[in-house]
Amino acid sequence: MSDSWRFRVRWSRAIALVDMNAFFASIEQLDFPELRDRPVAVTNGALGTCIITCSYEARRFGVHTGMRLREARRLCPGLVQRSARPQRYAEISTRIMDLLTTITPDLEVFSVDEAFLDFTHCQELGSPVALARRAQDLILRETGLPCSVGLSGDKTTAKYAAKLKKPRGFVVIPPWEARIRLSPVPVTELCGIKNGIGSFLAARGVHTCGEMARLPPSVLTRRFGPPGLRYWLMAQGADPDPVQPSDPRPPRTLGHGKVTPPGTTERELLAVYFLHMIEKLAARLRAHNLEAQNFRFATYSRTTTCEAVHRLAVATNDASVLRPYVTRFLNDVWTGQGVDRIHVLALDPRACGRQADLWNAPDPRRARLNAAVDAINHRFGPWSVHPAALLERSPSPDVIAPAWRPRGVHRSV
Numbered sequence: 417m418s419d420s421w422r423f424r425v426r427w428s429r430a431i432a433l434v435d436m437n438a439f440f441a442s443i444e445q446l447d448f449p450e451l452r453d454r455p456v457a458v459t460n461g462a463l464g465t466c467i468i469t470c471s472y473e474a475r476r477f478g479v480h481t482g483m484r485l486r487e488a489r490r491l492c493p494g495l496v497q498r499s500a501r502p503q504r505y506a507e508i509s510t511r512i513m514d515l516l517t518t519i520t521p522d523l524e525v526f527s528v529d530e531a532f533l534d535f536t537h538c539q540e541l542g543s544p545v546a547l548a549r550r551a552q553d554l555i556l557r558e559t560g561l562p563c564s565v566g567l568s569g570d571k572t573t574a575k576y577a578a579k580l581k582k583p584r585g586f587v588v589i590p591p592w593e594a595r596i597r598l599s600p601v602p603v604t605e606l607c608g609i610k611n612g613i614g615s616f617l618a619a620r621g622v623h624t625c626g627e628m629a630r631l632p633p634s635v636l637t638r639r640f641g642p643p644g645l646r647y648w649l650m651a652q653g654a655d656p657d658p659v660q661p662s663d664p665r666p667p668r669t670l671g672h673g674k675v676t677p678p679g680t681t682e683r684e685l686l687a688v689y690f691l692h693m694i695e696k697l698a699a700r701l702r703a704h705n706l707e708a709q710n711f712r713f714a715t716y717s718r719t720t721t722c723e724a725v726h727r728l729a730v731a732t733n734d735a736s737v738l739r740p741y742v743t744r745f746l747n748d749v750w751t752g753q754g755v756d757r758i759h760v761l762a763l764d765p766r767a768c769g770r771q772a773d774l775w776n777a778p779d780p781r782r783a784r785l786n787a788a789v790d791a792i793n794h795r796f797g798p799w800s801v802h803p804a805a806l807l808e809r810s811p812s813p814d815v816i817a818p819a820w821r822p823r824g825v826h827r828s829v
C-alpha cells in the first residue's frame with residue numbers, strides 16, 4: 417500500500433465497528449451446510465411472514481429484511497425459509513464478543529451482531545488497521561462467520577465506514593480524513609440522525625454533513641438539547657460519544673413482549689399470552705436477584721394502544737402475584753379491539769430485599785417453590801415446569817430484542 421505511512425502514526429482516537437454480515441442467515445448456512453450458496457430467509461417461527469434477515473444469495477434477487485415472505489418468493493422462487501433460533505444466535509454472539517475482548521477490553525456491544533472496539537489505548541500492540549484486521553480474521557477463523565469492519569476515529573464515522581462495503585468489507589477512514597470524507601454524505605445516512613432531525617436540518621438548508629458546519633451549533637442545542645451538539649460534531653467526523661463497556665447496574669426497566677396473531681380479540685388467548693410473559697419476566701427478575709413494584713401491561717394494534725400501570729403493595733418477582741392483574745387489565749383497560757402485540761414491563765427493577773416490609777413480607781413457601789422451578793428449568797431447559805394455564809401458550813418462538821446483551825439482565829431471548 418503506497419500510503420501505508422499514514423497508518424503508522426499514532427491515532428488520537430481509534431474506533432472500529434464490527435458488523436456481522438447477514439448474521440442469522442449466516443449461522444443457518446454455517447450449521448446446515450446444505451444451505452450454503454443458497455438463498456435463505458430467516459423468519460420468526462415457521463408461521464412468520466416477515467423476513468428478519470436473509471443471505472446474500474437471496475439479496476441478489478432483491479430480497480431484503482422486513483420484506484413479506486410472499487413477495488420474496490415471487491422475486492426468488494428458490495428461497496429457503498428457516499425459523500429463527502434465537503438461543504443459538506445469542507450463544508454465537510456471546511462467543512464473538514468474548515473473542516473481541518481478547519483484542520481490546522474497551523468494547524461496547526451495540527446489538528446482537530455489532531460491537532464498537534476502542535483501540536486508542538492499545539496501539540502499542542499494533543496499528544489500529546492491524547488490530548481491526550485481527551478482529552475480522554479472528555471472528556472468521558474461530559466461528560466461520562463473515563463480518564464487515566469500519567475503522568475511524570469516532571463511532572459515527574466507523575459505523576458509516578462499516579456499511580460502505582458488505583459482505584466482508586474493510587473500510588478505513590483515518591480520523592484526519594473523516595470530515596472531508598463525510599462532507600458529501602447526506603446527514604440522514606449517519607446512525608442516530610433520523611428523519612425528524614433530518615427534516616429539521618433540511619428546513620435550514622443542511623442536507624449533507626459538509627453543510628452542517630455552516631449552521632451554528634446553538635441552533636441544534638436549542639432544539640435538541642445537549643444531543644444537538646453531538647449531531648453537529650457527528651457530521652464533522654468528530655462524534656465525541658465514548659465506547660461504553662456494558663453497564664453492570666440494574667436496568668431501568670425489564671420487559672417481555674410477544675407478537676400475537678394479527679387482530680386477536682379472543683380474551684382467553686390474550687390472557688394466556690400475558691400469563692406467559694409474566695412468567696418469563698418474573699423468572700428473569702429472579703435470575704438476577706431483582707424485584708419490582710410497578711408493572712406496565714399493554715396491548716398494541718396498528719392504531720391503538722391500551723396500557724395501564726399496576727402498582728403492587730410490595731415489590732415482587734413472583735408471577736402468581738401478578739396473575740390477578742392480567743384479568744384486571746383485560747377486563748378494565750383493554751377495550752376489546754384486535755391486538756397485534758402484547759407487552760409486560762417491570763418499571764422499577766431493583767435488588768431484592770432492599771425494603772423489607774414486616775406487614776407485607778412475601779410468602780417464604782412461594783419463594784422456595786419458585787427457586788425449585790427455576791432450578792429444574794435451568795437443568796432441563798426452559799418451560800420444563802410451568803403453570804398449567806400455559807399449556808395453551810403461543811407456539812410462536814422467542815425473539816432477540818434490540819436490547820439483547822451477552823451479559824447480565826439483558827441476556828434473554
Ligand SMILES: [Mg+2]
Nearest residue numbers: 435436437529
Ligand atoms: Mg449486521
